[in-house]
Amino acid sequence: MTSSAVPATPSRAPALLRFGWLLPLVTLFVGLGILIITYAFASIPLPKEVPLASSAEVYDRDGELIGTYSDEVRRFLVDTADLPRYLKQAVVASEDRGFFDHNGVSVRGIARAAWANITGGEIRQGGSTITQQYVKNAVLHDDAQTLSRKAKEAILAVKLERRYSKRQILGFYLNTIYLGRSTYGIEAAARSYFDKHASALTLREAAYIVGIIPSPESYQADEHPRIARGRRDQVLRLMEAQGYISANRAERASRGPVKLASGALGRLKHQQAAYFMEWLRREYLYPRYGNRLYTGGLKIHTTLDLDMQQYAEEAISSTLTEPHDPQAALVSMTPSGALRAFVGGTNYTSVKKARGFNYASSLPGRQAGSSFKPFTLLAAIEQGISPRSYFPGSSPTTVTDPACADPDGSFWQPENYGGAAYGTITLDAATTNSVNTVYAQLVAEIGPEALVEKLKRFEFDRTGTGSHRTIEPNCSLALGTLDVTPLEMARAYAAFAGRGVLPEVEPIRYVTDSEDRCLDDFRDSDRRCLEESALDGKRVAGQPAVDVLNETLTHVVEGGTATAAAIGRPVAGKTGTTQDNVDAWFAGYVPQLATVVWMGYPARTGPGGGLQVPQMGFCA
Numbered sequence: 001m002t003s004s005a006v007p008a009t010p011s012r013a014p015a016l017l018r019f020g021w022l023l024p025l026v027t028l029f030v031g032l033g034i035l036i037i038t039y040a041f042a043s044i045p046l047p048k049e050v051p052l053a054s055s056a057e058v059y060d061r062d063g064e065l066i067g068t069y070s071d072e073v074r075r076f077l078v079d080t081a082d083l084p085r086y087l088k089q090a091v092v093a094s095e096d097r098g099f100f101d102h103n104g105v106s107v108r109g110i111a112r113a114a115w116a117n118i119t120g121g122e123i124r125q126g127g128s129t130i131t132q133q134y135v136k137n138a139v140l141h142d143d144a145q146t147l148s149r150k151a152k153e154a155i156l157a158v159k160l161e162r163r164y165s166k167r168q169i170l171g172f173y174l175n176t177i178y179l180g181r182s183t184y185g186i187e188a189a190a191r192s193y194f195d196k197h198a199s200a201l202t203l204r205e206a207a208y209i210v211g212i213i214p215s216p217e218s219y220q221a222d223e224h225p226r227i228a229r230g231r232r233d234q235v236l237r238l239m240e241a242q243g244y245i246s247a248n249r250a251e252r253a254s255r256g257p258v259k260l261a262s263g264a265l266g267r268l269k270h271q272q273a274a275y276f277m278e279w280l281r282r283e284y285l286y287p288r289y290g291n292r293l294y295t296g297g298l299k300i301h302t303t304l305d306l307d308m309q310q311y312a313e314e315a316i317s318s319t320l321t322e323p324h325d326p327q328a329a330l331v332s333m334t335p336s337g338a339l340r341a342f343v344g345g346t347n348y349t350s351v352k353k354a355r356g357f358n359y360a361s362s363l364p365g366r367q368a369g370s371s372f373k374p375f376t377l378l379a380a381i382e383q384g385i386s387p388r389s390y391f392p393g394s395s396p397t398t399v400t401d402p403a404c405a406d407p408d409g410s411f412w413q414p415e416n417y418g419g420a421a422y423g424t425i426t427l428d429a430a431t432t433n434s435v436n437t438v439y440a441q442l443v444a445e446i447g448p449e450a451l452v453e454k455l456k457r458f459e460f461d462r463t464g465t466g467s468h469r470t471i472e473p474n475c476s477l478a479l480g481t482l483d484v485t486p487l488e489m490a491r492a493y494a495a496f497a498g499r500g501v502l503p504e505v506e507p508i509r510y511v512t513d514s515e516d517r518c519l520d521d522f523r524d525s526d527r528r529c530l531e532e533s534a535l536d537g538k539r540v541a542g543q544p545a546v547d548v549l550n551e552t553l554t555h556v557v558e559g560g561t562a563t564a565a566a567i568g569r570p571v572a573g574k575t576g577t578t579q580d581n582v583d584a585w586f587a588g589y590v591p592q593l594a595t596v597v598w599m600g601y602p603a604r605t606g607p608g609g610g611l612q613v614p615q616m617g618f619c620a
Contacts, residue, residue: 180216275344297514393422
């Protein structure tokens with residue numbers, strides 16, 4: 001019996017063998033793609049000096065800090081060498097335990113974070129090193145959770161590690177990390193949460209700030225006290241586990257809740273010399289520096305004297321003690337234009353109020369009353385009229401000069417305050433006692449045009465500004481009917497103190513950047529940053545005429561309406577009240593300083609819809 005053989009069917013080659021030749025090609029293309037991507041990302045340049053946003057700091061003439069310009073963001077640069085060791089250890093223990101071992105990217109950290117996220121059932125850890133976090137926040141400014149962004153972050157982190165030391169990178173991180181409530185960097189956070197410098201943070205305070213890094217707004221101690229305490233204590237446990245602190249020290253630091261400084265959280269509500277700071281920002285600094293004022297780390301050295309500022313504020317607060325008392329403003333200026341004190345309202349520490357109406361500088365100003373008479377007197381002296389000249393002081397008096405006629409053509413009939421009548425008196429005595437009827441006759445004699453020219457010389461027409469105005473030749477100007485601000489009056493009286501030279505108002509001495517390089521030298525200070533001298537004033541009156549004026553105005557303080565301003569040395573000055581006691585002024589000076597004070601109620605809408613200013617009853 002024979003059997004027929006069935007030919008064997010050849011087995012099919014495995015797919016791997018049939019397409020195996022493609023693997024090297026795929027690998028080649030993948031590798032080439034990775035190389036291209038890596039090269040593309042690596043070619044993105046790292047900044048030679050990473051710009052760190054930092055709030056401008058403002059100092060007085062003696063180098064004492066007045067305040068900062070933080071806007072919506074507060075950031076300050078700090079040298080990590082000045083920080084407590086435990087603060088830096090807390091950051092490393094909590095955020096990147098292998099910081100001093102990896103080259104910018106931690107494979108262990110990524111694996112550990114992945115395992116924690118898988119076992120926890122949610123995203124709890126990100127796996128980024130401190131270097132990567134810094135790159136993301138300060139260089140890339142990109143929070144997108146994409147592969148390309150993560151790859152770019154990793155490559156730049158490695159490059160950063162090759163360029164800078166670990167200490168420098170940790171410093172970069174601590175100066176840029178967001179820590180809640182509009183604060184960036186450890187120094188700003190220390191000031192905002194605990195009202196102290198970062199170098200003065202205790203262990204428990206440092207642990208709290210470090211603990212809120214992952215989600216600052218979620219761990220605010222005032223809103224979530226138990227969670228905030230838990231974050232602080234977790235950092236302390238990590239520090240203990242990694243050998244940075246002992247168990248006893250960790251236990252002591254974890255006692256009690258997180259205690260923040262009273263009123264430290266939130267945006268800045270109060271600061272020293274608030275009106276000066278806002279006026280300086282609005283009129284000088286922001287037009288010149290723009291947003292750099294909030295991010296450039298500028299150091300602005302001003303001419304303000306904080307001791308004088310405090311005396312000025314105390315003078316106002318000790319006089320106006322009731323809630324419904326009027327507003328007040330005060331400006332002190334040297335003959336060279338340097339501001340020494342600047343108070344723009346009774347709420348002199350309120351940032352909110354300072355950003356509103358500034359009674360020291362905001363236009364249109366208020367009528368100056370008799371404190372404006374010295375300009376008429378000066379114009380008369382320059383025309384050869386002596387303060388010893390005699391005038392009738394009756395009240396009322398009729399001025400028949402057509403130049404002083406009322407709009408309807410009738411003669412002007414001014415009267416003295418309270419209807420007081422004087423006999424024939426000298427111009428000096430009329431100044432001492434503020435006799436309106438004498439000054440009405442005086443302006444008629446010199447001509448209102450001459451007074452207007454003198455006021456223009458003192459720049460009361462606001463020439464060179466966006467608020468230029470034409471001053472009409474009206475005889476009532478002699479009695480102070482022109483609207484002026486305390487700042488304008490202080491500048492004019494500083495010209496009296498300077499014997500006829502009108503200064504430029506200059507509140508700034510010099511400005512430096514965050515590296516202490518001088519940007520601008522505004523005044524002839526002892527630190528000459530740039531070869532630029534102080535701005536020169538302009539002569540607006542002859543020195544002999546001003547000397548006569550100054551002598552006359554000393555009599556006002558010695559025995560006239562301003563005896564309350566006597567300080568035991570020669571002082572010149574002039575008081576002023578306006579019709580119906582709406583405004584009260586005093587402008588006084590010594591050779592080194594001029595000070596102007598104004599007091600009055602704000603204008604408000606009356607029954608007919610127009611603006612009305614209430615009368616100050618105690619001035620009557």
